[in-house]
Amino acid sequence: MPPLGSYIASPRFWRKMVYLVYDAVALGAALAIALILRMNGQIPPAMMTGMIDNMPIILVGGLMVLQVSGIYNRVWRLASLPDLVRLVEAATFAVVIPVGILLLTSNARWLPTSVPIIQCFVLTALLSAGRMWQPVLRQKIRRLRMPRTLKTRQTDIVVSQQRALLIGRPEYIESVLRHLELVPTPPYLPVGILVVDSPETNMRLRGVPILGAIDALEHAVDTLTARNVRPTCIILAAGPEGLPGQAKLKLVTVAQTLNLSVLRAPAATEIDNPLDLERINLADLLDRPQTELDPGVVSRAIRGQRVLITGAGGSIGRELARQVARFEPSELLLLDCGEFNLYSVEMELRENYPQVPCRAILCSIRQRQHVMAVFAEFTPAFVFHAAALKHVPLVETNVCAGVQTNVIGTRNVADAARKFGVRAMVQVSTDKAVNPVGVMGATKRLGELYCQAMDLEGAGRPSSPRFMTVRFGNVLGSSGSLIPLFQRQLDRRAPLTVTHPEITRFFMTVHEAVQLILHSTARAMEFGLKRGRIIVLDMGEPVKIIDIARRMIRLAGLVPERDVPIKIVGLRPGEKLYEELFDERETQLPSELAGVFEAEPVPVPLATLQAGFDQLADLVLAHDQEQVRDTLFDMLEKVTRGEQEFEKVDLHVRPTAAVHLNPALWPEGAAMRQAH
Structure with a gap:
């Protein structure tokens, strides 16, 4: 026990003295207030005399009860529910015991029966107020500061x-x-x-x-x-x-x-x-930190501009719409061919961003005249082209649909953007477009080349539209992607299906992908990105799919191979063992943006691509899947060799031998093609 002098000099002693003085005042005030309330504000003289004469018993008895209850030994700035319960008990006994003494000594004739009940409630309120004002005041100050912060x-x-x-x-x-x-x-x-x-x-x-x-x-x-x-x-x-x-x-x-x-x-x-x-x-599944980019440059480019997003109902398009809406464009145009997805994203934006004018446009990018009409009516300043068919196995078995959307549709949007003078169009691409072995990757590669050629066409004319391509890997959580698939399989305790034990992929979040898309636009407009370049996110090292499967099983609180097996099912048509971010014929360059690279592909003349696209469009109308596939890869092979003209295909005579990729250039692609 500390010496008496040290205890008296301590803050705890003086804090207790302050509480005692306050509680004494509260005991007297509670009785007076109870009498005033009971007598409707008019206390008779006899009752006033009785209260004054017996006030010492009220104060001494009440303070002794409070001392014994232990409420002076609690840290009230951290008060919890048990502390408040003890305070109510102490206040009740601090009223009941002095009143009991008055009854035993026959000095309670002046006291109405209902007054002690009222006194209990009043005393509880006064004692609580004296102890809870610090946390309440701190909470009020916090709430006052929060609006300015928010x-x-x-x-x-x-x-x-x-x-x-x-x-x-x-x-x-x-x-x-x-x-x-x-x-x-x-x-x-x-x-x-x-x-x-x-x-x-x-x-x-x-x-x-x-x-x-x-x-x-x-x-x-x-x-x-x-x-x-x-x-x-x-x-x-x-x-x-x-x-x-x-x-x-x-x-x-x-x-x-x-x-x-x-x-x-x-x-x-x-x-x-x-x-x-x-x-x-889940970034632990990727073994790399998330990329964060400065939103200020995007805000300066987009605020007050009319923005069109194709494929607005998809995973990338929807996140694009959300992030663009944050930067307050003058109008947000949502274009999609899926009615429900378009309705869903429009309702979400109208609910969460009512200050942003929003218009839903039900249109397929395959419909050239409809696309041109949309651009003529609204003349957007920025176009984010996210509409695409992306599921590798589906596009592999639906070649004509893949070419119609990813090749012809991209040309329709790009041609409309140039004709109606947009400031910038951003083409969303994929790492599967690098050395493609499947139809989906091949169609996306042609889309990249077309946007590059359109961008180079405007060289020397500062007012001409910019056409940029953004390339990134797999998106975590997007529709039909790996993580939701594993999650559904885990829900059923079914085996997690992996195509190959050594297969690897690059991964990023939807938020990262959209940040990259928006920054490519802002960079081109503000920092003068050199024409014809592709922007690529540095996604670190590729991750083994089987490692992600094992980590997800552990994250679910289970043990791989014991609770949930992993089943190897083999590579699907059009699927590569590993993906690449850069073609061997592309020049990889550093960028001024942290976490971003630039690629400079060997360009193809716009007239050459237009002739090839016309040929593909004619073949799609004939709906000969194999001939469309052969012509598609034949075009890419000739582009790789630097040939500037494509042979015209007779639509009425099917070729006797399929055109094959040069195995020396793309061995995986040639092997995959022969499998068909």
Whole structure:
């Protein structure tokens, strides 16, 4: 026990003295207020005399009860529910015991029977107010500061705090929120809550809005993005029981597609350190950090401009629409041939970005006259061409459809862009266009070459439209991609299917892909990208698919090969063992943007490509799949050899021998072609 002098000099002693003085005043005030309320504001003289004469018993008895109750030994700035329960008990006994003494000494005749009951409620309120004003004031100051922080444009400043979306059970989320409030400048700023157990909405927990259940993650992010408070991370506070492995895997998968890192709070209800959060992220499957690019340059290019997005209902197109809407274009044109997908993305944007004029255009890029009419009516400034057929096996068996969309459709959009004077068109491409062995990659390669030729046609004329190609690898979480497939198989506890034990792929998130697309546009407009170049994201090293399968099984809380087997099913038609980002005939160049490369392919004259495209269009009308396939790869082989003219094919006479790729140039492609 410390010496008496040291104890008297300590802050704890003086804090207790302040509480004692306050509580004495509260005891007297509670009795007076109770009498005033009971007598409707007019206390009779006899009753006033009785109160004054017996006030020492009220004060001494009440203070002794409060001392014995232990409320002076609690840290009220960290008050919890048990502390408040003890305070109510202490206030009740601080009224009951002095009144009992008055009854035993026959000094309670002046006291109406209902006054002690009223006095209990008043005293509880006064004692609580005297102890809870610090956390309440701190919460009010935090709420006053938050609007200024949240309303700050993300494109204008760099915010040091991470905006956090909290997911879990209310009691554990409340614990995280309470501990974050204790930090003067918390590293995480809560902007919303998703509750595991209940889909309740339009409610608040410690001032933070509850946006729905855990399944509403994408909708919640869209809603917060529309309010200019898009979260940058998720804090999972599910307590010791946590989330089931499958639910956690789904959460992390969706978060990855939204470019949100997932942090897990400690399992204990009381968190000793609110900064001690464990990171959970599907980026661990890729073994590389996520790429973040400066949004300021994109904002300067897009704000106030009319933007057209083809394929707006697809995975890339939808994310493009979301991110473009954040930069406040004058009008957003959504073009897609799928009615439901187009309706879905339009409704999402109208709900989350009501300030952005939005128009849905039901149109196929295969319909040249319709495409031209759209450009003539709306004259967009920027065109993001994301419409494509991308599923390798489907395009491999539907060659004419693949050529119609990826080759002829791309030409239609590019020709319309040049005719009606857009500022820039961005062609979304894929690493499968590099040394293609399948129809999908070959069609995308021709689309790249056409956009490059169109871009070079405008050299020397600063006002001519820019045509750029953005090339990247597989997109995590996109429709029909690898991660959702594995997730569905895990849900059924079915074997995870991998085509080959050594197959590798480059991966990125949808958010990263769209950032790259937007930055290619902004870079060309502001920094003067040299014409004819392709922009490629540095995606690190390729990842083995079988390694991703094993990591996903472990992330689901299971053991590979014991709980969930991995089945090797063999390469599919048109599929390569590994993908490449650069062709051997392309010049790889550094870029001024971090994490981005540039490629300079050997150009092909526009007239040569137009003649070849006309030939393909005629063959597609004849709907001879094999002849279209042979002509497609024949064109690419001649382009590779530098030939400037293509032989005309007789549509009525089928060639006696198929045209094959030069095995010395593309051995995988030649072997795949012969298999057909």
